[in-house]
Amino acid sequence: MPNLNEASPGSTAALTARYGERFRWLLLLSVMAGTVAAIMSSTVVNVAIPGLSHQFQLGQERAQWVSSGFMVASTVAMLTTPWLLARFGYRATYSGCMVLLLAGGLMGGFAPNFSLVLLARVAEGLAAGVVQPIPALIIMRAFEPHEQGRASGVFGMGVVLAPALGPSVGGLLIDGFGWRSIFFMVVPFCIVCLWLARRYVPISGPGGMAASRDEALDxxxxxxxxxxxxxxxxxxxxxxxxxxxxxxxxxxxxxxxxxxxxxxxxxxxxxxxAPLMDLALFAWRPFAMGSLVALIYGTALFGSTYLLPVYMQMALGLSASSVGAILLPAGIALAVAIALVGRLADRQPANLLVNIGLSLLALSFALMVTIGLGTSVWWLMAFSIVGRIGLGFILPSLNLGAMRGLAPGLLAQGSSVIGFVRMLGGAAGVSLCGIALEWRLAAHGTALTDGSHPAARLAAFDEVFLLLAALCALAMLAARGLGAGSRLRPAG
The missing domain is CATH 1.10.287 (Helix Hairpins)
Structure with missing residues (x-):
């Protein structure tokens, strides 16, 4: 096990002395790079589902587990992050995640059958789950309160920009090199992240830990x-x-x-x-309400990330590369929005910013109903941009609104738990979108592979988009509970 002594060359103190005040930004950017690679691997595969289904003769229910298997593994793995950081330190934990993600990418790219593809997705999901709470913990422990909003904007670009850009990159790769290329895509990312970890990620880290080094995992x-x-x-x-x-x-x-x-x-x-999930967190009302928002938000975000590429290809008849081209401007709009909102989060109430974002996201889903087979793709692009701007408002504000006021000893648990509930919502969202889509397709007497009833197929997708809009409206009620309050005492 690594030496966690702050006097060691790889300690936070030593790296701060070497790089000065910019060290905390270098650290955040380093772990954000891994977050981008991990989350992009979760969504880039969605564009490949039709190709995978054809290659391995899969029905939609089985093909859906390419997404759902990743989400299940990622969701559960998040609960282990505080223990892993306490047991092995930041650098070893983060580097181990990148090695596992790299192995999953290679396994999936060379997989001769669907079972190995699914195993590769589970490995990638485990890595993604452990690494995702780390940036939020760094923000709360290494940055001053007046800088946390701006830092959250940087972190949010990794968490939300990756799902936005994943389908765009995936569409181009599939059309050019086939579905296997989406697995190999993470390899260069992981190599760069391992180099960054060696250079900028400390052995110990700036955050408090939820478990002792000698305590066994629950x-x-x-x-x-x-x-x-x-x-x-x-x-x-x-x-x-x-x-x-x-x-x-x-x-x-x-x-x-x-x-x-x-x-x-x-x-x-x-x-x-030390519990796997410290229930004392939910005694803090902003955190409890923030977790509820994160659950619903994750359902809508990841459900729509699964649904949109399938909708554009199977209902509108667009190619994978066209899907990528349509979603790319929305990803750029998201990057701009999240950078601006990150600065606003230092000055504006979290519940206001989150509700603006949820309103825009709901509007985007509702506007999809107006798209028809003869509608210009420019309208589709515009409605996607509205939704991505909404995403840019939500994530930086949501994390800060939920976690500000938590005692230092609960921050590692708080970052892990709010990520867990967001991913739980995401895992359920992918399944719920698949279920709702099959239900509405059956109600309209058609199927995804039925080319003779395009209007009925389009109507089924429209009804699922309205369901997602309703979920966002429900989350707005919970977002009213985000706000300031007294500090929780450390558990135990």
């Missing part, structure tokens, strides 16, 4: 979280075409797993052991 809690997530997603999928007893049983097991998980976390806290 394996029972992790198993319960994994079982609950898998039962939830499989139960949602079974709602579409399986027997009622199967979907009902799986969803009941998901609820039971959640209840046992909560009871077990309380028991560990009462014993003085």
């Amino acid at each position: 394996w029972l809690g992790l198993a319960l979280g994994t079982a609950g997530t898998l039962c939830l997603l499989n139960g949602l999928v079974a709602l579409r075409g399986g027997p009622a007893w199967e979907s009902g049983g799986l969803l009941a097991l998901a609820v039971l797993s959640a209840l046992v998980f909560v009871a077990w976390q309380r028991r560990r806290s009462a014993r003085g052991q």
